[in-house]
Amino acid sequence: MLLVFDVGNTNIVAGVYEDRKLLDVWRLSTNPPRTSDEYGMIAINLFEKANLNYKDVDAVVVSSVVPNIMYSLEHMIRKYFCVEPLVVGPGVKTGINIKYDNPKEVGADRIVNAVAALEIYKRSLIIVDFGTATTFCAVGEKGDYYGGCISPGIKISSDALFERAAKLPRIELVKPPTVICKNTVSSMQAGIIYGYVGLVDYIVNKMMDEMIKLGEKKPYVVATGGLAKLISSESRTIQEVNPILTLEGLRIIYEKNR
Structure with missing residues (x-):
């Protein structure tokens, strides 16, 4: 299974996929002081509630516009899901040619949306x-x-x-x-x-x-x-x-x- 996290300033939206099928979606409040273990317990409880086994997750992708939450979130992913997360940013293949004056300024969420929309609507x-x-x-x-x-x-x-x-x-x-x-x-x-x-x-x-x-x-x-x-x-x-x-x-x- 693939676990994805969209980390926004107000909410974290998480989804879990089996191949291309979206099995469930969860919305959490974005709370930078929360520890990796707190995020881990929340994630495990959500999986159990959805009758899914969190141990079946073999890949995680993260898009974030909140830098100070990333240490806890990445540490949680490594500890509880035992995988190295793919974090959307420089060096990640997207297929998008960014025309911004400084491409690094573009929020990861905006690039992710562009990737999806271009793939879906062409x-x-x-x-x-x-x-x-x-x-x-x-x-x-x-x-x-x-x-x-x-x-x-x-x-x-x-x-x-x-x-x-x-x-x-x-x-x-x-x-x-x-x-x-x-x-x-x-x-x-x-x-x-x-x-x-x-x-x-x-x-x-x-x-x-x-x-x-x-x-x-x-x-x-x-x-x-x-x-x-x-x-x-x-x-x-x-x-x-x-x-x-x-x-x-x-x-x-x-x-x-x-």
């Missing part, structure tokens, strides 16, 4: 990943990673409004039926969610225009991440939501490097 792409930050990535049909942009995530925007405005409450991210709202909570929900839809559609349209000028065909727009479905339900530009895009990218990178 065309020019815009990938929108709704995580702690929302990232927009432009990927050419031949594997050129042109770059993209980064905006504050929806949760960050919501928390900032609550923390900086004395009379505004913390709210649940639920889409109200209208933008003309008659109470404070609905007004905040409408402003954040519909406002974010506008942000996404404007950036995607601008990226489309720029990619066409670069000689690409009109790109296909794929979204992933925890809040992708919430925004895509109103977006005019998002064409598909793929909730396991990053996990699939990690599996594909393992196949390219084994």
Whole structure:
């Protein structure tokens, strides 16, 4: 079995594969002070809950944007799974030609998403990943990673409004039926969610225009991440939501490097 970890600033998403079949997915909070043994016990319990044997894992792939968690996570993998993890970074085969000024600056999660989307859709792409930050990535049909942009995530925007405005409450991210709202909570929900839809559609349209000028065909727009479905339900530009895009990218990178 193949175990994959997508380590984000807020959550760690783990998945376990048997060949190309995804058997289960787990989501944990990202907690840098947690020890390798704590991560090990959590992992073993998750395997047992899913009626899987953790001793059947013979390979592990990790993508991380949180450097200070990696010592504990890598040590846990070596101790409990008895394998050397493949960590996505310089020297790992991806098939992506990074056009960034400094390729090392590109988050591993963005490259993993690009690998998966290119393998699955085989065309020019815009990938929108709704995580702690929302990232927009432009990927050419031949594997050129042109770059993209980064905006504050929806949760960050919501928390900032609550923390900086004395009379505004913390709210649940639920889409109200209208933008003309008659109470404070609905007004905040409408402003954040519909406002974010506008942000996404404007950036995607601008990226489309720029990619066409670069000689690409009109790109296909794929979204992933925890809040992708919430925004895509109103977006005019998002064409598909793929909730396991990053996990699939990690599996594909393992196949390219084994």
